[in-house]
Amino acid sequence: MLSSPNKRNNAVCDAQKLGVEVHKSQFIPKDAIQVQRNFWDDTASDFVVTPRLNLPTKGIDQWATLVNLEAMYSLLPAFSFFDEDMSIDLLTTLIMPKVQSVKKVVAPPATSKTAIEGYKTQMEKLLKTSGVYVLASLASPLVSLIMAPFLTRTLSHEDYGVLAVLNTAIALLAGLTQLGLGSAFFRSYNYDYETKKDRLSVLSTTVWLLMLIAVPTLLVTVLTAPWLTTELLASPSSTNALKVGALVVFLQNLTVPCFSWLRAESRAGYFATLSIANLLVNLATTLLFVGLFHMGVGGSLLGTGCGYAVIIVCVYPFILFKAGFTFRRDIAKGLLSFGLPNVTNFISVWVLQLSDRYLLSHFGSLTQTASYAVAYSLGGILSVVVLSPFSLAWPSAMFAIAKRDDAPYIFQLVFRWYTVVLLITAFGLSFVCTVVLNLFFPTNYQSAALIIPIIALSTLFYGVYSLFTTGISIQKKTWYAVIFTTVSALSNIGFNLVLIPLYGAMGAALSTLLAYVLLALVAYIVNQRFYSIPFEVGKFTLALLVGVGFYLGSIILARGQNIYVGWGITLALLLLYSLCLLLFVGHTLLLKKIRPLRK
Secondary structure, eight states, X not given: OOOOHHHHXXXXXXXXXXXOOOOXXXXXXXXXXXXXXTTSOOOSOSEEEOOOOOOOOOOGGGSOOOOSOOOOOOOOOSSOSSOTTSOGXXXXXXXXXXXXXXXXOOXXXXXXXXXXXXXXXXXXXXXXXXXHHHHHHHHHHHHXXXXXXXXXXXXXXXXXXXXXXXXXXXXXXXXXXXXXXXXXXXXXXXXXXXXXXXXHHHHHHHHHHHHHHHHHHHHHHHHXXXXXXXXXXXXXGGHHHHHHHHHHHHHHHHHHHHHHXXXXXXXXXXXXXXXXXXXXXXXXXXXXXXXXXXXHXXXXXXXXXXXXXXXXXXXXXXXXXXHXXXXXXXXXXXXXXXXXXXXXXXXXXXXXXXXXXXXXXXXXXXXXXXXXXXXXXXXXXXXXXXXXXXXXXXXXXHHHHHTSTXXXXXXXXXXXXXXXXXXXXXXXXHHHHHHHHHHHSOGGGGGGTXXXXXXHHHHHHHHHHHHHTHHHHHTTOTHHHHHHHHHHHXXXXXXXXXXXXXXXXXXXXXXXXXXXXXXXXXXXXXXXXXXXXXXXXXXXXXXXXXXXXXXXXXXXXXXXXXXHHHXXXXXXXXXXXXXXXXXXXXXXXXXXXXXXXXX
């Protein structure tokens, strides 16, 4: 049946043109089957190549699963595969695709490019919103700096004292009557509820709760104003000013949903714009009422109320249009269960920050109290520059991060970079504020210069504490914060009773530092039991000790030098310390990327 070798070779060549691997010895006569033209090219050969497949001896469970294969449709020859009249050696061998080796697909590790981009996005968003919030935070002390000299020159010394007491009372009363709803709003809006309808219900329910407590508070305060003025201020002439103060509390409480909503929606630009507008209106109306109309303390408070009224007029139409007047009991219950523990926490913080001044005036002297108050204000600028912007941006970002599977790692990154910023800023502001104290304050205040870095360090630990409470906020156990701050406040009083008689104003500063260190330590230990986060406390402690060493070294080296040489030494050490921190963090991040690759 076989023809000449030339025809065999032609058939082999035709098959090879089709890309088929064949055994040259395997042929069958062409006329034994009917081959369609779209299956084989028409050739002069009388033979068709039938390649023999040598299948490997593997079980079906050993073969890799192929995906996304491209199928080619082709008509098969019109005859039975197993013809009883044909022997096995005459049957056609079907041409099958060659199976290529398949590489095993490995899931990307946690530190893949996608994951790193996710971390980068979260960090960039947090930094961007915090940067915008800085504008609003810096505007407040700037306006206060402008108004303070004006008020002290326009009002009598007694009236300015009454204004200071009323502002303190307003802060306390507002904190009590807000029921902690400012922080509770973020938990419900960003974490507990997902749909737009539920979130708008959270907004409207918050407005209802604040109205239910703010209106009775306003009425009770106005009706009892004569008695309260006599008991608290010993000045019956300030009754009208106290009534205006009650109105300020009412308006301030109504602005809580406005600012909280903007922050929860990450509308940092709108938030900053409204905050600055509030302060500018406050400044303009205060100058008008006190300077032009001579309305005294009441005029100053009325100017503050006008600033809050502008926020209400600008935002409440949008709140009522979008959220309506819905009140949901389940949402109200969740808001109050999260927020009410923060009221006691607020009281503890209020005692923590003010008790030392009263005790210093009692066990020390008024001159020590004055120097301490100035140094405390300068050292506390760290709170305005870093803590306040971060605290405005953090709640919304925290609950958004908590939903991710890699949330603990992102919290670790936030802690790492946040503490670096705190350490560098605390060092720099301690130096700058010391220079301000020496240049712009009388010489009898300059003895409190060493108090500035101690207060800055205390403020730093309070900023660290705000991150250490991440776990209890996510787990909805905010009542632990009440215990933390209460213990810290009581310990601060105890430290003051011991250290103030021994060291005066420096004893009060050291008491504040010890109380804040205790606050951060207790919060860290308890938080790790409920929501473990690798905060890298050991590395932070080492960086802190190095920073303290650099700062003390700058004081020692600058001693005996002229003022400009001393400033140069301090700035050089600050730059060196900053470079060390940045290199250390960069080295740590590099190791984190290399280790998974080695595995």
